[in-house]
Amino acid sequence: MLESQSNMRKRLGKITNIIEWEAVFWVTGISLLAFSNPYSETHYAFVFPSILFDIQSPGYNLGHSISHFFHGNIMSSLKTHPLGIITIFILLGRSFTLIKRSLINSKTKGNNNG
Numbered sequence: 001m002l003e004s005q006s007n008m009r010k011r012l013g014k015i016t017n018i019i020e021w022e023a024v025f026w027v028t029g030i031s032l033l034a035f036s037n038p039y040s041e042t043h044y045a046f047v048f049p050s051i052l053f054d055i056q057s058p059g060y061n062l063g064h065s066i067s068h069f070f071h072g073n074i075m076s077s078l079k080t081h082p083l084g085i086i087t088i089f090i091l092l093g094r095s096f097t098l099i100k101r102s103l104i105n106s107k108t109k110g111n112n113n114g
Contacts, residue, residue: 020102023095030066030091038067038076062087 065084068077077084 020095020098023098023102026091026095030088033063033066034070036063036067038064038071038073038080040064 059081061081062084065077065081066088068074068080069085069088074085
């Protein structure tokens, strides 16, 4: 029983070393925006000045712009925030770079230990 638990811990350790948490965060965020309602009056605010004082930051409406893009409303996306479409490609590119680097690192670690 103890041996199987240690094997399970080793496997989980390998998996968590492979997973790039930043990439998971970005892909999850973009996916949630893709399925959200772009016409919602709710704004996604994580910046304290906008939460506390209702001050618009430079990224104001960026989430709505991304959501419009995924719903096929390209012109609405550009009108809502001109950098929304560019942001999608930057974040997806960053995520793929992190995943690729993680896979390469896990393969080289596997070859050195084997």
